[in-house]
Amino acid sequence: MAGTGRRGAARPWSTGVPTREEQREVKRRALVHEAGLAFRRKGFHETSLDDIAAALGVTKAALYRYVKDKYELLYECHLVAMDLGDAALEHGRASGRNGLERAVLTLEKFVVGYISENSAGAAIVNIDALRDEHRAEIVRRRDRFDQGLREFIREGIADGSVEPCDPRIATFAIMGAINWLPRWFRPDGALSGEAVARQLIMFFVQGLRSDASRGRPA
């Protein structure tokens, strides 16, 4: 891409050609994705920037143009997971007709995204390793997701679609099951991502729904 966009992307002939900033963003996203894969494979503490550079086929010096260190990459992985959570909550809130549906639609969107996004999976188990200022932000966003889910469960108990339970503990149980995913699910393993998502959601539905909202299994 030599010679394009060096001085900004406002010139008409460059329409459709990614700007320098867009290219940078694409590369940065690929880097976060690769870091997510490496963290999942080897564990965060056991992965170095050298490992990630090697996986991308570039030098560590090249990586430093995008990130300061691996802690920043971990933070970026967390942001992917948190954005996913926000989108899932919004989907559940907009599309569910009762508390159970809102909870289940949220979980469905989150689990499917979580399975297809390595960076999200890599992130969750390593929240302690984040830098203090990043951790505070991520914990706040994670708590907001948990509270949204908890609220749907509470609504479901009130409208009769969810079996009476402690919404906090139910939420922790569900999030535990999801957050444990990266520990055992391998995209190239015997179980397909779709099967895993479907079964997990079925398990959550069974665990949450009241007798009144329980249909016969197909």
Place this chain on the structure above:
Amino acid sequence: MAGTGRRGAARPWSTGVPTREEQREVKRRALVHEAGLAFRRKGFHETSLDDIAAALGVTKAALYRYVKDKYELLYECHLVAMDLGDAALEHGRASGRNGLERAVLTLEKFVVGYISENSAGAAIVNIDALRDEHRAEIVRRRDRFDQGLREFIREGIADGSVEPCDPRIATFAIMGAINWLPRWFRPDGALSGEAVARQLIMFFVQGLRSDASRGRPA
């Protein structure tokens, strides 16, 4: 205890007095327990032997009489969890009248023990940090527990007490919910250990049981 048991504990007057080996074992167990607490509180990577020595009010040199390093303590925490798992499986196998009961009794015993034993909780989330030879042993024992639980679920599907599902995924979901416990449950927090255990088990029962074995909630 100067002068007692130095040359073995076979002398009649020492009956009832702990032998040197027994005293050593008690101290070692207290050390593992304290390490479990520290790992849970600060995370394994962030905890040093100095921290553990300080919590016990002894010098690091004193600790070296019991363990080589913190990796050995982590391994000991894992052994506590694995012994708990073996006892739980045995209990479920001996006392359950169908697959669902066997699975639920196993989980109940495991969760209750897991909540009261900090060392167990500390262990599970840090399996990657174990030394290779220890990790292989622990992974083998953990897999044996998972397989036992999976087998009960399979039996439950066959005898009609468990809703048809993929027993592998159901087991991973359940173990995820349990293994996530140390991330949010605080013995001194707002939720009691009993309430957490009861709610988790209720959630698993709901998630697993078939319509045929479903009673009305109290």
